[in-house]
Amino acid sequence: xxxxxxxxxxxxxxxxxxxxxxxxxxxxxxxxxxxxxxxxxxxxxxxxxxxxxxxxxxxxxxxxxxxxxxxxxxxxxxxxxxxxxxxxxxxxxxxxxxxxxxxxxxxxxxxxxxxxxxxxxxxxxxxxxxxxxxxxxxxxxxxxxxxxxxxxxxxxxxxxxxxxxxxxxxxxxxxxxxxxxxxxxxxxxxxxxxxxxxxxxxxxxxxxxxxxxxxxxxxxxxxxxxxxxxxxxxxx
Amino acid sequence: xxxxxxxxxxxxxxxxxxxxxxxxxxxxxxxxxxxxxxxxxxxxxxxxxxxxxxxxxxxxxxxxxxxxxxxxxxxxxxxxxxxxxxxxxxxxxxxxxxxxxxxxxxxxxxxxxxxxxxxxxxxxxxxxxxxxxxxxxxxxxxxxxxxxxxxxxxxxxxxxxxxxxxxxxxxxxxxxxxxxxxxxxxxxxxxxxxxxxxxxxxxxxxxxxxxxxxxxxxxxxxxxxxxxxxxxxxxxxxxxxxxxxxxxxxxxxxxxxxx
Numbered sequence: 001x002x003x004x005x006x007x008x009x010x011x012x013x014x015x016x017x018x019x020x021x022x023x024x025x026x027x028x029x030x031x032x033x034x035x036x037x038x039x040x041x042x043x044x045x046x047x048x049x050x051x052x053x054x055x056x057x058x059x060x061x062x063x064x065x066x067x068x069x070x071x072x073x074x075x076x077x078x079x080x081x082x083x084x085x086x087x088x089x090x091x092x093x094x095x096x097x098x099x100x101x102x103x104x105x106x107x108x109x110x111x112x113x114x115x116x117x118x119x120x121x122x123x124x125x126x127x128x129x130x131x132x133x134x135x136x137x138x139x140x141x142x143x144x145x146x147x148x149x150x151x152x153x154x155x156x157x158x159x160x161x162x163x164x165x166x167x168x169x170x171x172x173x174x175x176x177x178x179x180x181x182x183x184x185x186x187x188x189x190x191x192x193x194x195x196x197x198x199x200x201x202x203x204x205x206x207x208x209x210x211x212x213x214x215x216x217x218x219x220x221x222x223x224x225x226x227x228x229x230x231x232x233x234x235x236x
Numbered sequence: 237x238x239x240x241x242x243x244x245x246x247x248x249x250x251x252x253x254x255x256x257x258x259x260x261x262x263x264x265x266x267x268x269x270x271x272x273x274x275x276x277x278x279x280x281x282x283x284x285x286x287x288x289x290x291x292x293x294x295x296x297x298x299x300x301x302x303x304x305x306x307x308x309x310x311x312x313x314x315x316x317x318x319x320x321x322x323x324x325x326x327x328x329x330x331x332x333x334x335x336x337x338x339x340x341x342x343x344x345x346x347x348x349x350x351x352x353x354x355x356x357x358x359x360x361x362x363x364x365x366x367x368x369x370x371x372x373x374x375x376x377x378x379x380x381x382x383x384x385x386x387x388x389x390x391x392x393x394x395x396x397x398x399x400x401x402x403x404x405x406x407x408x409x410x411x412x413x414x415x416x417x418x419x420x421x422x423x424x425x426x427x428x429x430x431x432x433x434x435x436x437x438x439x440x441x442x443x444x445x446x447x448x449x450x451x452x453x454x455x456x457x458x459x460x461x462x463x464x465x466x467x468x469x470x471x472x473x474x475x476x477x478x479x480x481x482x483x484x485x486x487x488x489x490x491x492x493x494x495x
Contacts, residue, residue, distance in 0.1 A: 114328075115328045117328065117329075117330060118329045118330055118331055119330075140282075140322075141324070142322075142324060142327070142328060143320075143321065143322050143324050143327070143385050144285065144318075144319060144320045144321075144322065144389075144393070145319075145336075145340050145385055145388045145389070145392070145393065146327055146328065146329050146336075148313040148340055148343045148344070149329055149331075149336060149339045149340050149343060150329070151313055151343060152313070152339050152340070152342055152343035153339065155343075163311060164311070165286070170292070170293045171291075171293075172282070172286060172288070172291065172292045172293065173286045173288070173291055173292065174291060175289055175290070175291035176307065176310075176311065
């Protein structure tokens with residue numbers, strides 16, 4: 001089974017992109033879809049109705065949504081495999097921007113709107129810097145120059161990110177994304193890990209990491225010279 | 237070096253195949269795309285801009301020098317041989333004009349920062365309202381934004397293929413724009429409703445129902461018609477600028493300029 005984890009802020013075009021991907025692959029693969037959201041989501045109903053694919057959703061409610069994602073993903077992967085899915089698409093809500101929902105296997109996709117503002121890529125932290133692919137949507141609404149400026153800003157955050165520009169409603173220029181999905185490796189569900197560091201609950205020393213030096217830790221850390229506070233969050 | 241771009245047929249709005257084998261444009265050529273609104277003009281230049289490979293709504297494919305362009309050319313802005321001015325007259329990027337151009341120059345791998353001032357200077361030739369380098373691009377007027385983006389496409393995009401979508405619509409000095417770009421070895425493609433621009437182009441692509449209907453080459457009568465229209469256009473422009481400046485049209489003015 002192949003795995004896609006799609007993240008990005010609300011209204012960036014995650015669901016439009018998902019629909020294009022489903023439309024492209026539904027005839028050659030069995031597709032399962034999971035939506036993780038906080039309060040309300042309709043994507044599972046929409047996708048199920050439009051494409052007759054397997055869907056599920058969970059609401060995280062009072063729980064941190066990325067935490068909720070970690071908790072349910074194990075079961076969800078098992079569910080998708082039990083239904084013989086060839087492609088499992090997980091769509092996560094754009095959440096607190098501290099964490100990212102990507103796993104060590106499959107593809108992590110960040111969806112960003114062309115009109116989301118020039119500093120959005122930096123502000124979104126791990127959601128951009130740990131993604132494999134960035135899909136920039138709504139490109140019909142801005143000039144080419146402006147798109148290139150936004151892409152440069154994304155590249156400043158993550159130089160090796162694969163960038164794809166699209167009008168997700170029409171599905172333009174997604175050929176390369178489809179190729180990447182086709183080429184992506186099957187996951188080994190026993191070896192799935194979060195790609196990024198979870199936020200601090202306790203520090204890494206508290207949980208028993210023995211390495212010496214601040215570079216090996218995150219949480220409350222301190223260099224020989226310098227403030228504690230500026231290293232509280234080192235980013236990914 | 238880009239010598240030609242070739243457009244391979246796709247589908248019209250009803251899903252029927254377009255009725256031409258291929259359409260090749262050569263360096264130094266100016267081309268106009270004409271047709272009613274909704275006929276597929278913008279979709280055609282979008283295909284060219286994205287170097288579509290059957291993955292746009294029209295299913296057209298675009299070749300450069302007769303070959304399928306590499307992924308690097310398609311997706312890396314620094315390598316992209318195309319600069320497009322869309323109908324957008326609004327920027328969402330919250331940066332000053334100077335910062336905006338600086339980042340764009342970096343995206344296009346231009347190191348010399350002289351180009352930034354040159355771009356602002358050139359933009360100011362296309363618009364009556366001066367653009368200051370500190371002005372944020374979000375507050376530029378429609379005409380200023382257009383002027384800036386055209387200057388940016390010429391100097392920073394510096395691409396061998398320039399696509400201009402209805403430049404006549406945004407209160408800019410279109411004659412200046414045409415003068416500057418027509419004598420280059422670039423492929424210039426206008427989407428236009430303006431008869432002067434259409435007649436001045438070497439080729440005209442006529443669109444209908446999402447498809448290329450036919451391609452015409454400029455004939456000698458059209459060159460003359462263009463010259464006449466241009467004269468008329470200058471007169472219209474002259475009056476427009478007078479009115480914009482708050483002047484009145486007087487008998488003397490008419491005598492001198494329209495005798």
